[in-house]
Amino acid sequence: MTSSAPSGTDSDATSNTFQVDLRGLVDLLSHHLYSSPRVYVRELLQNAVDAVTARRTQDPEAVIRIRLAATGASVSIEDTGIGLTEDEVHTLLATIGRSSKRGGEHGLESARQEFLGQFGIGLLACFVVARQIRVVTRSARTPEAPPVEWLASDDGSYTVRTLPEDARTEPGTTVHLEPRPGAEEWMTPARVAELARDFGSLLPYDITFTGPDGKEEPVTDRPAVWDREHPTPAARRVALAGHCARTFGFTPLDTIDFDLPVAGVRGVAYVLPEPTSPAHRAGHRVYLKGMLLTDHADNLLPDWAFFVRAVLDTDTLRPTASRENLYDDDTLAAVREALGTRVRDWLAELAAGEPERLAAFLRVHHLGVKSLARHDAELLDLMLPWLPFETSDGQLSLEEFSAAHQDIHFTRTVEEFRQIAPIAAAHGLGVINAGYTYDADLLALLPGIRPGIKVSELDAGAVTERLDPVDTAAEFALAGFLATARARLDAQDCDVSLRAFQPVTVPALFLDDRQARQERDRATAQENADSLWSDILGSLRGSAPRARLVLNHNNPLIRRIAALPDAELTGMAIESLYGQALLMSQRPLRPADSTLLNRAFLGLLEWATHPTTSPEEGPQ
Numbered sequence: 001m002t003s004s005a006p007s008g009t010d011s012d013a014t015s016n017t018f019q020v021d022l023r024g025l026v027d028l029l030s031h032h033l034y035s036s037p038r039v040y041v042r043e044l045l046q047n048a049v050d051a052v053t054a055r056r057t058q059d060p061e062a063v064i065r066i067r068l069a070a071t072g073a074s075v076s077i078e079d080t081g082i083g084l085t086e087d088e089v090h091t092l093l094a095t096i097g098r099s100s101k102r103g104g105e106h107g108l109e110s111a112r113q114e115f116l117g118q119f120g121i122g123l124l125a126c127f128v129v130a131r132q133i134r135v136v137t138r139s140a141r142t143p144e145a146p147p148v149e150w151l152a153s154d155d156g157s158y159t160v161r162t163l164p165e166d167a168r169t170e171p172g173t174t175v176h177l178e179p180r181p182g183a184e185e186w187m188t189p190a191r192v193a194e195l196a197r198d199f200g201s202l203l204p205y206d207i208t209f210t211g212p213d214g215k216e217e218p219v220t221d222r223p224a225v226w227d228r229e230h231p232t233p234a235a236r237r238v239a240l241a242g243h244c245a246r247t248f249g250f251t252p253l254d255t256i257d258f259d260l261p262v263a264g265v266r267g268v269a270y271v272l273p274e275p276t277s278p279a280h281r282a283g284h285r286v287y288l289k290g291m292l293l294t295d296h297a298d299n300l301l302p303d304w305a306f307f308v309r310a311v312l313d314t315d316t317l318r319p320t321a322s323r324e325n326l327y328d329d330d331t332l333a334a335v336r337e338a339l340g341t342r343v344r345d346w347l348a349e350l351a352a353g354e355p356e357r358l359a360a361f362l363r364v365h366h367l368g369v370k371s372l373a374r375h376d377a378e379l380l381d382l383m384l385p386w387l388p389f390e391t392s393d394g395q396l397s398l399e400e401f402s403a404a405h406q407d408i409h410f411t412r413t414v415e416e417f418r419q420i421a422p423i424a425a426a427h428g429l430g431v432i433n434a435g436y437t438y439d440a441d442l443l444a445l446l447p448g449i450r451p452g453i454k455v456s457e458l459d460a461g462a463v464t465e466r467l468d469p470v471d472t473a474a475e476f477a478l479a480g481f482l483a484t485a486r487a488r489l490d491a492q493d494c495d496v497s498l499r500a501f502q503p504v505t506v507p508a509l510f511l512d513d514r515q516a517r518q519e520r521d522r523a524t525a526q527e528n529a530d531s532l533w534s535d536i537l538g539s540l541r542g543s544a545p546r547a548r549l550v551l552n553h554n555n556p557l558i559r560r561i562a563a564l565p566d567a568e569l570t571g572m573a574i575e576s577l578y579g580q581a582l583l584m585s586q587r588p589l590r591p592a593d594s595t596l597l598n599r600a601f602l603g604l605l606e607w608a609t610h611p612t613t614s615p616e617e618g619p620q
Contacts, residue, residue: 048173066205072212078172086148131154134150201222202224204289226268240252244309253361256271260342264316265317265339266313267311269309278306281306282309284297284310287314289314289315406453408431427467464497494578506555508578
């Protein structure tokens with residue numbers, strides 16, 4: 001680049017232009033802007049389509065033709081589009097960033113919205129695979145002008161010359177590419193044909209491809225499968241299923257039509273036949289005015305719609321500079337919201353009129369619907385009879401479960417639910433497993449759409465109240481045993497209760513709630529902290545309810561332990577019961593818990609191998 005004089009009057013200033021290193025620019029395009037050299041075919045098709053669009057604007061009766069060809073040694077594309085004069089060739093083909101499609105130039109302002117290209121990179125992308133580009137063109141706007149040849153090399157040089165009249169007799173343009181070393185694979189006939197159909201199958205003009213055998217085959221396949229006429233709805237479903245299998249590699253569980261005329265969007269969403277992770281970013285296939293823009297658009301649909309793969313054509317959404325994805329602006333946000341609404345409406349339609357299809361969908365994708373329902377109370381109300389939840393009464397919908405239980409309790413972990421579910425079922429306590437994704441959020445919304453339903457997190461008190469109390473005389477007789485148990489577990493911040501409950505095979509139940517867990521975590525942190533943090537954590541000690549070990553009076557083992565005459569042996573048995581119940585609840589073990597388990601286990605082994613009591617005094 002040359003520079004202007006640093007000072008002086010306006011009359012002293014000189015005009016200069018930037019100098020561009022074409023090799024460096026091509027390297028930038030190939031390594032930083034475009035994801036693959038394959039885009040050169042898209043650029044060829046794009047320029048040809050824009051040229052014939054401009055020709056149609058000038059002459060609606062013009063005969064339109066676009067022919068792509070590959071011989072193995074070169075690639076060419078011919079169109080009967082608007083063409084260029086010699087001056088336009090200098091201006092448009094050799095000036096980086098200049099485009100014939102910019103508004104106001106050459107009288108094409110009114111047609112600009114129909115063009116595919118908007119960035120003025122033009123044929124430069126072809127240098128990603130070509131060492132030489134030859135353009136032969138004749139203007140339709142100036143039919144008396146002779147044909148012109150533009151010949152450019154990847155070293156940045158080019159020549160322009162006029163050709164004899166018979167070099168091209170009709171308006172239009174032909175572009176010839178010769179491969180650069182190492183890029184020959186991108187110009188093989190099979191690869192060119194594949195790329196042309198991938199990018200251009202929905203373009204608005206008939207495009208053909210000719211290989212070395214001279215056989216002309218269609219590239220375009222219009223109308224899009226979702227716009228075609230079919231004799232029956234079943235035939236349409238079969239056609240769409242085939243398209244999905246060819247495009248995405250799976251047979252869809254169902255299909256959802258997209259038709260947003262205001263947004264210029266038409267297409268279809270295919271429902272995945274198997275569950276998928278909400279964290280998986282879906283790759284949707286997007287065409288811009290019939291040209292494939294991307295097959296991995298991950299910002300097209302709301303995040304909760306992870307159970308579909310969409311294919312659509314749009315004429316309003318804005319591409320990124322590389323034309324390989326969608327620019328995330330207000331227009332895309334509005335379209336994303338509208339598409340999400342369409343998916344939601346589809347669910348509502350199934351719920352209202354086709355419950356069997358909805359049930360089949362929810363068996364696979366209830367997680368996606370739950371994700372959506374978190375932000376849509378109306379949809380949650382609609383889906384209550386259908387969404388499955390794991391409950392103490394079995395796998396039920398919220399509608400069924402809330403009909404049987406006005407007071408609903410939930411656990412925040414699957415492990416806690418597994419431990420409490422059999423006991424809750426035996427004693428009529430309504431408990432839902434909210435350890436799965438989104439379930440706790442949905443339960444929090446339930447009272448708002450079902451007045452009279454109370455939802456609360458399960459706590460030790462609620463469970464204990466539902467368990468049968470032990471006869472007063474029996475509990476009084478066991479007072480010494482209970483005192484020993486409480487003293488033994490006091491250091492663990494755990495109380496001991498005696499209840500009679502089912503199933504009888506469970507000797508003890510460890511219960512706590514969030515506050516108790518937080519207090520236990522605080523105490524553990526205090527034990528491991530230095531003096532400063534220990535004092536700070538000590539000052540935070542609250543009056544939260546402690547954890548609780550509930551002993552089952554119906555269990556024979558508990559009765560035998562209660563009858564032991566040796567207080568030390570009783571203490572070791574209580575510690576063992578505590579450890580077993582803690583492990584069954586799958587709570588993380590604190591260092592103090594591990595120490596207790598070790599001590600109790602070794603103590604019982606010691607007692608079993610070296611008994612200190614006579615057989616008459618030993619355990620029954």
